[in-house]
Amino acid sequence: MTDTTFNGATPDDNGKVSPGSAWRWLLRHPPVVTFSLIVLVCLVVGTINTDFWQVSNLFDILRASVVRGLFALGVLVVLASGGIDVSFTAIAAFVMYTVTMLVTNLLPGLPMPVILLVAAAGGACFGALNGLLVHTLRAPSLIVTIGTQYVIRSFLLTFVGTALFMNIPSSMEAFGKLALFTHQGANGSISVLPAFVLVLAVAAVVTWWILERTLIGRAVYAVGGNPGIAERLGYNLRTVHIFVFAYAGLLAGIAGIMHVASNRLANPFDLAGTELEIIAAVVLGGARITGGSGSVIGTLLGVVLITLVSNVLILVGIPSTWQLAIIGVFIVLAGTVFSLRARG
Amino acid sequence: EEKPSIVTVVKVTGENWFTRMNEGVDAYGKENPGVATSQVGPGKADAAQQGRLIEDLVAKKVAAIAVVPMDASALEGVLKRASQRGIKVITHEADNMKNTLVDIEAFDNKVFGARFNEKIAECMGKSGKWTSFVGSLGSLTHVQWADGGSENAKKYPEMELVSEKNESFNDANRAYEKAREILRKYPDIKGFQGGSAIDVIGIGRAVEEAGLQDKTCVFGIGLPKDTGSYLESDAVDGISFWDPKDAGYVMNKVADMVLKGEELKDGMDLGVPGYEKVTVKKGAGEGVIVVGQAWVDVDKSNYAKYPF
Amino acid sequence: MEFRVDRQLAFLAVVNVAVMVAGGVLVGASFLDIYNLQSMAGQVPELGLLALGVMLAMISGNGGIDLSGIALANLSGVVAYLVLRDTVSPDDAPLLFSWSFAGIALLVGLAGGMLNGFLISSAGLTPIIATLGTQLFFTGLAIAFTNGSALGLGYIEPLDAFGNTPVLGVPLCFALFLLIALILGGVLRYSPFGLRLLLLGNNAKAARYAGIAEKRILFLTYTACGVLASVAGIVIAARTSSVKWDYGNSYVLIAILIAVMAGVRPEGGYGRVICVVLSATSLQILSSLFNFMDISNFFRDLAWGVLLLVFLAASGFDAKAWIRALRG
Amino acid sequence: MQLKHEAGAPPQGGEIATATIPYLEIRNIQKSFGGVRALKGVSLSIEPGQIYHLMGENGCGKSTLIKIISGAQPADGGELLIDGKPVGHLTPVAALAAGIETVYQDFSLLPNLSVAENVGLTQQLVAASGKLARRLDLTQMRQTAERALAAVNLPTSRAFLSTRTDELPMATRQLIAIARAIASDARLVIMDEPTTALTKHEVDNLIGIVTRLRAKGVAVLFVTHKLDECKEIGGRAVIMRDGQKVAECDIADHTKAELGFWMTGKVLDEARYRSAPKFGDDLLSVDALSLKGAFANVSFSMRRGEIVGITGLLDSGRNELARAIAGVVPADAGRIRLDGKDVTPRKPADAIDAGIGYVPEDRLSEGLFLEKPIEENIVVPVLDRLRGAFGILDGRRSRELAKRSVADLQVVTPDVANPVQSLSGGNQQRVLIGRWLTINPKLLVLHGPTVGVDVGSKDTIYRIIQRLADEGMGVIIISDDLLELLQNCDRIMVMRKGEVVETFEAETLKEEALYRALVEETTARTPQ
Ligand SMILES: Nc1ncnc2c1ncn2[C@@H]1O[C@H](COP(=O)(O)OP(=O)(O)OP(=O)(O)O)[C@@H](O)[C@H]1O
Ligand SMILES: Nc1ncnc2c1ncn2[C@@H]1O[C@H](COP(=O)(O)OP(=O)(O)OP(=O)(O)O)[C@@H](O)[C@H]1O
Numbered sequence A: 001m002t003d004t005t006f007n008g009a010t011p012d013d014n015g016k017v018s019p020g021s022a023w024r025w026l027l028r029h030p031p032v033v034t035f036s037l038i039v040l041v042c043l044v045v046g047t048i049n050t051d052f053w054q055v056s057n058l059f060d061i062l063r064a065s066v067v068r069g070l071f072a073l074g075v076l077v078v079l080a081s082g083g084i085d086v087s088f089t090a091i092a093a094f095v096m097y098t099v100t101m102l103v104t105n106l107l108p109g110l111p112m113p114v115i116l117l118v119a120a121a122g123g124a125c126f127g128a129l130n131g132l133l134v135h136t137l138r139a140p141s142l143i144v145t146i147g148t149q150y151v152i153r154s155f156l157l158t159f160v161g162t163a164l165f166m167n168i169p170s171s172m173e174a175f176g177k178l179a180l181f182t183h184q185g186a187n188g189s190i191s192v193l194p195a196f197v198l199v200l201a202v203a204a205v206v207t208w209w210i211l212e213r214t215l216i217g218r219a220v221y222a223v224g225g226n227p228g229i230a231e232r233l234g235y236n237l238r239t240v241h242i243f244v245f246a247y248a249g250l251l252a253g254i255a256g257i258m259h260v261a262s263n264r265l266a267n268p269f270d271l272a273g274t275e276l277e278i279i280a281a282v283v284l285g286g287a288r289i290t291g292g293s294g295s296v297i298g299t300l301l302g303v304v305l306i307t308l309v310s311n312v313l314i315l316v317g318i319p320s321t322w323q324l325a326i327i328g329v330f331i332v333l334a335g336t337v338f339s340l341r342a343r344g
Numbered sequence B: 001e002e003k004p005s006i007v008t009v010v011k012v013t014g015e016n017w018f019t020r021m022n023e024g025v026d027a028y029g030k031e032n033p034g035v036a037t038s039q040v041g042p043g044k045a046d047a048a049q050q051g052r053l054i055e056d057l058v059a060k061k062v063a064a065i066a067v068v069p070m071d072a073s074a075l076e077g078v079l080k081r082a083s084q085r086g087i088k089v090i091t092h093e094a095d096n097m098k099n100t101l102v103d104i105e106a107f108d109n110k111v112f113g114a115r116f117n118e119k120i121a122e123c124m125g126k127s128g129k130w131t132s133f134v135g136s137l138g139s140l141t142h143v144q145w146a147d148g149g150s151e152n153a154k155k156y157p158e159m160e161l162v163s164e165k166n167e168s169f170n171d172a173n174r175a176y177e178k179a180r181e182i183l184r185k186y187p188d189i190k191g192f193q194g195g196s197a198i199d200v201i202g203i204g205r206a207v208e209e210a211g212l213q214d215k216t217c218v219f220g221i222g223l224p225k226d227t228g229s230y231l232e233s234d235a236v237d238g239i240s241f242w243d244p245k246d247a248g249y250v251m252n253k254v255a256d257m258v259l260k261g262e263e264l265k266d267g268m269d270l271g272v273p274g275y276e277k278v279t280v281k282k283g284a285g286e287g288v289i290v291v292g293q294a295w296v297d298v299d300k301s302n303y304a305k306y307p308f
Numbered sequence C: 001m002e003f004r005v006d007r008q009l010a011f012l013a014v015v016n017v018a019v020m021v022a023g024g025v026l027v028g029a030s031f032l033d034i035y036n037l038q039s040m041a042g043q044v045p046e047l048g049l050l051a052l053g054v055m056l057a058m059i060s061g062n063g064g065i066d067l068s069g070i071a072l073a074n075l076s077g078v079v080a081y082l083v084l085r086d087t088v089s090p091d092d093a094p095l096l097f098s099w100s101f102a103g104i105a106l107l108v109g110l111a112g113g114m115l116n117g118f119l120i121s122s123a124g125l126t127p128i129i130a131t132l133g134t135q136l137f138f139t140g141l142a143i144a145f146t147n148g149s150a151l152g153l154g155y156i157e158p159l160d161a162f163g164n165t166p167v168l169g170v171p172l173c174f175a176l177f178l179l180i181a182l183i184l185g186g187v188l189r190y191s192p193f194g195l196r197l198l199l200l201g202n203n204a205k206a207a208r209y210a211g212i213a214e215k216r217i218l219f220l221t222y223t224a225c226g227v228l229a230s231v232a233g234i235v236i237a238a239r240t241s242s243v244k245w246d247y248g249n250s251y252v253l254i255a256i257l258i259a260v261m262a263g264v265r266p267e268g269g270y271g272r273v274i275c276v277v278l279s280a281t282s283l284q285i286l287s288s289l290f291n292f293m294d295i296s297n298f299f300r301d302l303a304w305g306v307l308l309l310v311f312l313a314a315s316g317f318d319a320k321a322w323i324r325a326l327r328g
Numbered sequence D: 001m002q003l004k005h006e007a008g009a010p011p012q013g014g015e016i017a018t019a020t021i022p023y024l025e026i027r028n029i030q031k032s033f034g035g036v037r038a039l040k041g042v043s044l045s046i047e048p049g050q051i052y053h054l055m056g057e058n059g060c061g062k063s064t065l066i067k068i069i070s071g072a073q074p075a076d077g078g079e080l081l082i083d084g085k086p087v088g089h090l091t092p093v094a095a096l097a098a099g100i101e102t103v104y105q106d107f108s109l110l111p112n113l114s115v116a117e118n119v120g121l122t123q124q125l126v127a128a129s130g131k132l133a134r135r136l137d138l139t140q141m142r143q144t145a146e147r148a149l150a151a152v153n154l155p156t157s158r159a160f161l162s163t164r165t166d167e168l169p170m171a172t173r174q175l176i177a178i179a180r181a182i183a184s185d186a187r188l189v190i191m192d193e194p195t196t197a198l199t200k201h202e203v204d205n206l207i208g209i210v211t212r213l214r215a216k217g218v219a220v221l222f223v224t225h226k227l228d229e230c231k232e233i234g235g236r237a238v239i240m241r242d243g244q245k246v247a248e249c250d251i252a253d254h255t256k257a258e259l260g261f262w263m264t265g266k267v268l269d270e271a272r273y274r275s276a277p278k279f280g281d282d283l284l285s286v287d288a289l290s291l292k293g294a295f296a297n298v299s300f301s302m303r304r305g306e307i308v309g310i311t312g313l314l315d316s317g318r319n320e321l322a323r324a325i326a327g328v329v330p331a332d333a334g335r336i337r338l339d340g341k342d343v344t345p346r347k348p349a350d351a352i353d354a355g356i357g358y359v360p361e362d363r364l365s366e367g368l369f370l371e372k373p374i375e376e377n378i379v380v381p382v383l384d385r386l387r388g389a390f391g392i393l394d395g396r397r398s399r400e401l402a403k404r405s406v407a408d409l410q411v412v413t414p415d416v417a418n419p420v421q422s423l424s425g426g427n428q429q430r431v432l433i434g435r436w437l438t439i440n441p442k443l444l445v446l447h448g449p450t451v452g453v454d455v456g457s458k459d460t461i462y463r464i465i466q467r468l469a470d471e472g473m474g475v476i477i478i479s480d481d482l483l484e485l486l487q488n489c490d491r492i493m494v495m496r497k498g499e500v501v502e503t504f505e506a507e508t509l510k511e512e513a514l515y516r517a518l519v520e521e522t523t524a525r526t527p528q
């Protein structure tokens, strides 16, 4: 029961944690680690190729971070509760394709907010299903969500459709083209910061608020910290399980729509297979795969880091064939840093 | 039940390209009650899955298999076993395939690539930076087109090929992000040559957003329906393709001929537009390669004529 | 230590037989003829070997899993070929080529496995992160080395024979798979190492207190996973007579599926080789059956997913009943 | 064992008639875990403003009863009434809402949450009656936390409020658990062995808190083994044995001897199991052993056939010392010599090779492979010795070995192939001891050898310990069961704040003296 092995931080008499070394401080604040990595990458790339310092580049990284970011926020919540989810890409694909198709064929005039609502609701339903299964089967969520991923994706492709189609609803296309900032480049080439980055911003704030400022948020961390004790203290595991997966599903639904809107086409084959990369981003943001930790800011940084690494390789002149290997190394390194933290 | 069955195996089920091809396959089946035609394909674009699928068809001992390989070399093994089992093997888009009786190419890929490049050169006034895309470095034809293009570009000393053969992994979004990145590194780039059928979609979007419709020339393979909006906005200047339906039809027809023991003669007419006068040449293995001139060039003016 | 027939084993055996019979009925004799049996057997090893790796990882407990299997398999094939391409000519010395190919592939697998083992046992990464990272890393290397294109080995008699030729009616690669399974089963059941591994997975803390060298065992286990992967890589190269970085990109999840269906406890401490073999074969037979009946591949994946969930539910129930039986 | 009856028949709770309806009434509560009947029908009624001491041997069902009252575990049978109204199954939230606050034996703190959250969240959870879709009131949470922490003399600085609880020492954690219980206005506060980690000073402070609660009409239910504390606090004693309530009475009216008799069912004759020890030559010498944050230069030595007891409060360093000797958490300075050879272990394997066997404190999580056969649990340290041809395990020999030690230690089981899970606590413990006998160790370290084990088994286990010592094995017993130490040891070392402060000859030692040495205050731990 009571494990009395002392970890590094021995409090002095008034129970305050004695200030650790800078290194330990770093380990205690994972987002800082991630941030430093980002700065490092930027400096390296920026010195190799000064074109890196361009507004358009910033815009592109932000744009490319939106869908990933939405996914990552969902994964963060699941990880924090001690679970793991690999079915969100399937959910996103299903929702984005089905919703887009229905809207196009049935009520093309549907305004964007409504579409988003529908997608969010749809995603949440799938997510809730995940949560229910994880809770009732009492099986590792990784395995469960692998199962649901298969079911959802193949249901989509078997019964809903497989055809890529371009004629997405006008409201979605308009939303995708909506510009927040427009920047005139040297050669008169324009680069725009699309408005839908705001969706990520909003999602991030909301997620932060839920996690830090509501009971359910604290309950998520409580369960992630020690489910047995959490239950004994009156936190309802069932609610938490269903919530986290439903929330991940909800964000996935929205992410799917963002993907279509920015892409101006709906392809049911898209997104599949990116789930592990997203989880990696969240872990790079300092969330522990074992649950009970992780922060929104860290997660966003993790996403930026991954996007950065996969977006600057041409600039640096690295053949894109090295991209995966580099990301892999990043994950291993970050993983090591954080495992040190876990033991530190 | 006893009529010989010709099974067409595509890279992946469901993509518009292969859905269109299916029409050709079915069409041939309808016109020729003598044979049963059908099309199958893996649910994921994975050479392994395609291999396993064929493996089972071989075990099932169908009469003929017409394959559009995900990855030609990954199928050599299983197709060898197929022919050992007396199954007639026809391939498409794989002129380096050894274990095939007949490989069907809609056209000579190098020439096709050259034609793209010619168009691009035309459009960009035979000078400036240009680049090429491929679905993946693994897909042979894409690479051949890219090479054909760069070959042709040598004629024009002012044209400079930069960071060639960008992989889009058949994902419009990846193509888009690659294109953005290139536009950033080479702001003055003028020409893009698309590889996979969705490359032009991604490139087109990037160009459109950068507002460089008039400053750039985007050509590549693509389907009219998918590319339409970008043709309209001049983000994509022109696409060429061969009709997958015809390809599917021809594959099955040739398979049928092989089954009947009819021989394929140079210059013969396969009764499908673009394949009226095919050239037959020796293939990488025992088999032959049948080459047509089945390309279709499409631009803003005429894309609406094509229902796919 | 006699041979136990537990529920899972019986169930899987029944499934195998049932699907075979179903095949015989729905498709006819052609499904049961020797050629098809051989062809199905020939397809099992690739996934089967990877699944065995996943099983080992899972048994070792603490969320043990190996996501890097197929990536390492492809990498070992790629490296082996690239090394030999310019040194040994497959046409002049096919036998030498084949053996050295296998040798190098195994070495790569060994190295990759040791990397995983080190990261998990010494650097203390959670298996899922470690193997996720190495998965991308291995795949990345394979891409970088090959520029993403497939490398055809061409026809190399011994390799091809290993991949495809039946000996006494049994495809060689399948025989090898069975042999490996047999050895692995023996090790798990009858060797101190195996027993320690199972105990470690059952309760890591107690294992440490009992003097079991946790790190060493974890290291060896993941190293073994790596070697198994490279064997899979050899099989793949032999059967497709080519090597490519993204071959079998859908295998990661299927391998886990097989392991879970075999009743391997994802929490660690329990798993039987024989069950993994049977669950691999049953999946193979089922998917072949679907292909024979040209049922859409999407539908097959749907079936997989449902199967997995059903098995989870079933095993969850089993476990409880089991405990009850013991306590009552 | 014979019972002397002059201790008199135990008085039953019924004897004091109560006019008011009790706040909480428990009727015939039953609970079983698989085989064990942890509670065999317990009834009890709790009056407002009254203090109760739940007493009984380890494993008699105290914690289980508490878990049921606080809704942490459902009862199998019986009923609970609050203010005379039946409440069926209590959920944790329902119990809290009804004003039942609990300090669990394992503290039940959330390791990854801050002190403030651990103390302050529960209240809001209850206010929302378990519904999680609520805003979190940070200021309220902080104020609640500050108030409660102040009450137990813990700092209320922001730094401390935002510390993760898993970074704090045991005593602080236990105080936080207490703070959580008194944070919101409770009607019944349950404390399961709340003083295991506390110094005299902190205990006194706790007693102060209790009296204040009582004054406010709050009922308090203590679980404790420390009779002196009970006497000091006063109130009613509720005595359990083997899952049943055997007595209820006013604690002032009865002597420790009587209480002890009712608890154990036999007169607490301090009769020592230890008789006529014959010591061999020097076996173990520990010098200047230290582990940062746990214990500092501990030195002692012992001879063959000697039994040394080590005791102290929860974070006195006794547990770490035991673990260090066993190599589980290696010491970072000092040396351990066995037979003159330096064997200072870096990991358990080293200790085992050197001939040191360690029976850990927590059987279930540190000792046993619950789902695995008894056989494997026993032979695990000697697998290499059981290798036959080609390094294959020799099944027959390992079975023989297991059978022999099962017989030797009187483990009650039909078949060594059964999972150890199917055994009762006492038997499980004997399996663990059996495991170490297979390496016939020179030194056996027993950490809480009879926790959760009942009288019958205790007796058996003690006799085994004595036999081993007589055979010349050195034995170290780490325990907070003082009687256990007095009955079995030759010497008893008392640790405080990581140092061995006193060493007694057990022969002549009295329990009171030992207890005083245990909780003696040296310096104030927490500033006022
Ligand atoms: N979760 C459980 N599963 C099975 N048996 C249990 C469980 N918890 C307790 N027991 C058993 O129930 C009985 C009562 O346990 P309980 O913890 O109530 O004893 P206790 O009086 O609190 O002992 P201690 O004084 O050591 O805390 C013991 O036999 C114990 O082994
Ligand atoms: N904390 C616990 N968690 C789970 N199971 C427990 C726990 N403690 C005891 N048990 C189970 O409770 C049962 C009896 O435990 P208990 O300690 O009461 O045995 P016992 O009555 O002391 O037996 P013996 O007389 O042999 O000592 C056993 O089946 C044991 O597995």
Ligand SMILES: [Mg+2]
Pocket: D062, D063, D064, D105, D192
């Ligand atoms: Mg207790």
Ligand SMILES: [Mg+2]
Pocket: D424, D426, D454, D456
């Ligand atoms: Mg008993």
